[in-house]
Amino acid sequence: MATPRLRPRKLSEPTIARLPVYQRIAESWTSHGLNRIDSQQIGELAGVTATTVRRDLAGLGSFGTRGAGYDVRVLNERIAEALGHDRQYDVIVVGIGNLGRALVNSTNFLIRGARLAALYDNDPDVVGTSIVGHVVKSLDEPIVPATVAVICVPPEAAQAVADRLVSAGIHALLNFAPQVLNVPIGTAVHYVDFSIELQILMYHLNNGTGPLGGGLLHSLGIATPTPTPTLTPTPTPTPMRGAL
Amino acid sequence: MATPRLRPRKLSEPTIARLPVYQRIAESWTSHGLNRIDSQQIGELAGVTATTVRRDLAGLGSFGTRGAGYDVRVLNERIAEALGHDRQYDVIVVGIGNLGRALVNSTNFLIRGARLAALYDNDPDVVGTSIVGHVVKSLDEPIVPATVAVICVPPEAAQAVADRLVSAGIHALLNFAPQVLNVPIGTAVHYVDFSIELQILMYHLNNGTGPLGGGLLHSLGIATPTPTPTLTPTPTPTPMRGAL
DNA sequence: GGATGTGAAGTAGTTCACAGCC
DNA sequence: GGCTGTGAACTACTTCACATCC
Numbered sequence: 001m002a003t004p005r006l007r008p009r010k011l012s013e014p015t016i017a018r019l020p021v022y023q024r025i026a027e028s029w030t031s032h033g034l035n036r037i038d039s040q041q042i043g044e045l046a047g048v049t050a051t052t053v054r055r056d057l058a059g060l061g062s063f064g065t066r067g068a069g070y071d072v073r074v075l076n077e078r079i080a081e082a083l084g085h086d087r088q089y090d091v092i093v094v095g096i097g098n099l100g101r102a103l104v105n106s107t108n109f110l111i112r113g114a115r116l117a118a119l120y121d122n123d124p125d126v127v128g129t130s131i132v133g134h135v136v137k138s139l140d141e142p143i144v145p146a147t148v149a150v151i152c153v154p155p156e157a158a159q160a161v162a163d164r165l166v167s168a169g170i171h172a173l174l175n176f177a178p179q180v181l182n183v184p185i186g187t188a189v190h191y192v193d194f195s196i197e198l199q200i201l202m203y204h205l206n207n208g209t210g211p212l213g214g215g216l217l218h219s220l221g222i223a224t225p226t227p228t229p230t231l232t233p234t235p236t237p238t239p240m241r242g243a244l
Numbered sequence: 245m246a247t248p249r250l251r252p253r254k255l256s257e258p259t260i261a262r263l264p265v266y267q268r269i270a271e272s273w274t275s276h277g278l279n280r281i282d283s284q285q286i287g288e289l290a291g292v293t294a295t296t297v298r299r300d301l302a303g304l305g306s307f308g309t310r311g312a313g314y315d316v317r318v319l320n321e322r323i324a325e326a327l328g329h330d331r332q333y334d335v336i337v338v339g340i341g342n343l344g345r346a347l348v349n350s351t352n353f354l355i356r357g358a359r360l361a362a363l364y365d366n367d368p369d370v371v372g373t374s375i376v377g378h379v380v381k382s383l384d385e386p387i388v389p390a391t392v393a394v395i396c397v398p399p400e401a402a403q404a405v406a407d408r409l410v411s412a413g414i415h416a417l418l419n420f421a422p423q424v425l426n427v428p429i430g431t432a433v434h435y436v437d438f439s440i441e442l443q444i445l446m447y448h449l450n451n452g453t454g455p456l457g458g459g460l461l462h463s464l465g466i467a468t469p470t471p472t473p474t475l476t477p478t479p480t481p482t483p484m485r486g487a488l
Numbered sequence: 489g490g491a492t493g494t495g496a497a498g499t500a501g502t503t504c505a506c507a508g509c510c
Numbered sequence: 511g512g513c514t515g516t517g518a519a520c521t522a523c524t525t526c527a528c529a530t531c532c
Contacts, residue, residue, distance in 0.1 A: 012501065016447050020440045021424060038513065047424050050513090051503055058515055066514045067510045083443055084450035091442070098349050102342035108399070108422050109438045113446070148445055155352070172445050174438075178352050180265060180291050188448055190441050194353045194418075196264045197434050198335070199327055201392055201416045202357070203260050204432055206328035258523070282491060294491090295525055302493055310531045311490045 011082065015056045019079045021046045022053070026076040038069030083112070090117035092144060092170075094161050095152035096126050096136050099176060103150065104132050118144045143168035155179035162189075255326065259300045263323045265290045266297070270320040282313030327356070334361035336388060336414075338405050339396035340370050340380050343420060347394065348376050362388045387412035399423035406433075 011019075025045045029037055039050040039057070046053065057064065060078045064070045080086065091114050093100050100119070103109050110116055121127055122139045129136050139161070149165045151158055151173055158177035165173065171187045178196075181189050255263075269289045273281055283294040283301070290297065301308065304322045308314045324330065335358050337344050344363070347353050354360055365371055366383045373380050383405070393409045395402055395417055402421035409417065415431045422437050 010451070011447075013444075014501070016444050017440060020437075020443050024422065040513085045424060049503070052501090054514060055502080055516085062515065064514050065510065066508070067512045069513065083447050087450065089446065089449075098342070098346035102346045103438065105342050106438070109442070111439055112443060114439075114442055147449065148442065150442075172449050174441055174445060178268065180289060188445055190445050192436060192438065192441055193264075194347065194350070194436065195355055195358075196261060197418055197436055198353070198358055198392065198394075199264050199356060200257075200260050201418060201432055201434050202333065203255075203327050205333075205391065205416050206331065207254070256523070284491085293525070296523090298492065299494085299524080306493065308492050310492045312532070313491065 011056075011059050015059060016083075018046065018048065018052075018056055019083060022056070023076055023079040023083075026072050026079070029072045030076065035072045036069050037072050037075070039064075041069075080112075085112045088113050088115055089147035090115055090145065091148045091150060092116075092118045092120065092146045093150045093152060094120045094139070094165070095154075095157075095177075096121040096123075096131065097152060100150075100152035101131060103152065104134075114148070117146045139164070143170070146170055148172040148174060151175045151177055153177055255300075255303050259303060260327075262290065262292065262296075262300055263327060266300070267320055267323040267327075270316050270323070273316045274320065279316045280313050281316050281319065283308075285313075324356070329356045332357050332359055333391035334359055334389065335392045335394060336360075336362045336364065336390040337394045337396060338364045338383070338409070339398075339401075340365040340367075340375065341396060344394075344396035345375065347396065348378075358392075361390045383408070387414070390414055392416040392418060395419045395421055397421055 022042055025042055026037070029035070039053040042053045043050040054064075057070065057075070057078075060082050063074050063078055091110060093104055093116070096104075096119050100121075104116060104119065116132065116134065119131060119134045119136045120139050120141075120143070121136050127136050127138045143165060147170070149170045149172070151161055151165075153161050155177045156179075158175065158179040159181060162173060162175070162181045162183060166183055166187055173181065173183070173187065173189045174192065175181055175189055176192050178193050180191075183189055266286055269286055270281065273279070283297040286297045287294040298308075301314065301319070301322075304326050307318050307322055335354060337348055337360070340348075340363050344365075348360060348363065360376065360378060363375060363378045363380045364383050364385075364387070365380050371380050371382045387409060391414070393414045393416070395405055395409075397405050399421045400423075402419060402423040403425060406417060406419070406425045406427060410427055410431055417425065417427070417431065417433045418436065419425055419433055420436050422439065424435070425433050427433055
């Protein structure tokens, strides 16, 4: 009986958030021609303990080799599989202000199956303009079918926009507005709130809560515990050009 | 003996992330002339249970009134105190691309004591230009003293920038680059990674993990359990103008 | 009556420590 | 020898349930 993969049992929330980080590490190693990595190395690069890495990966089925770590290509594959990167899905962005524009122009945002389907705004100066190959539509126009909607409107408008998106059949929202949304059961909302992140940082600074955990990865200062010569496959000449 | 406040014992990480949300709710009620709120109402507006709200607030000292909830003004005050909003602190932003620009132009980012101290970039086309009253400095210039640095550079440049900031004496970093940073112990790093948020959302969609938790607040669909007439103090006419 | 504040129970996540396999 | 995978212990957070006080 072959490995019974697919439907890799339910993963915990923190695990899901860490997988994309492990995957980035795997890709970086692949692109540097390396093909084995162990939990210790992943842990150092991701800012978590080796045990946590092993538990997370064990949840994707046992594909590591005792004594030799993980095959980087398989690691990447298994994570992609677990996160559903084989499927493509459509994303729309509502609110084409500075942030909306920054997101759609970013090479780091719409990746791994995400495909930009449409842009919406209600500012007459913006509607009709073209951005990354899409003409910004008015919110009065019908909402195109999509899997996820990204909300980048001011907080006062966020609830109304969310209502409209939900009734258009979109049940996954990524909300950048500092506003908790009231949505029907069955709709997923994720919040990204910049100022809250800053405030958390300040709390720890004020209270000297030394190590301090955080955003996604808590990443306390990892001071490269093992005196590994160079962990990053190649330190990359750091071009330091352009900006996100 | 008066209430022994200040040094309100250590708060848990999830609690700290929720306090800013409660505070926003308190401010909204204040601005609508309301001055009492109970844990049930806060919970519905914040997307968490009433018990969680009470536990969180109990950690700030007992200032609620049994039978009558919390005084909105005191609530706001206590949270501000706990999060250190009395102090002002300087923030610098490194990497003035689309995202950096969006952040400094946002009215929702640098709030509650945060004060923009300087902007840095290394693109000659950007250095010297003026944004929100600040001339963008070159990264070759000395780093001004600041409490927090916001990193908005491409991932390849992030580690080098972080090293520079740390050696300039900045020990709190808010990193928007999809790159885990290696910093000395004693330096706090928080990560905001847009694409990871999208990926988490997709995981849940693919796996039908119904309720689904998330970003900061997990906020599963709250379908206004109690048939409260209108919880938002006044539904606000939703101007829906402009964008973040 | 009504809502807070909190022990006690329950649930989730992490870390330890080691058996098992290469 | 070295590193994975996992039971068992531990720690953290949430939820229950109720005594307490306005």
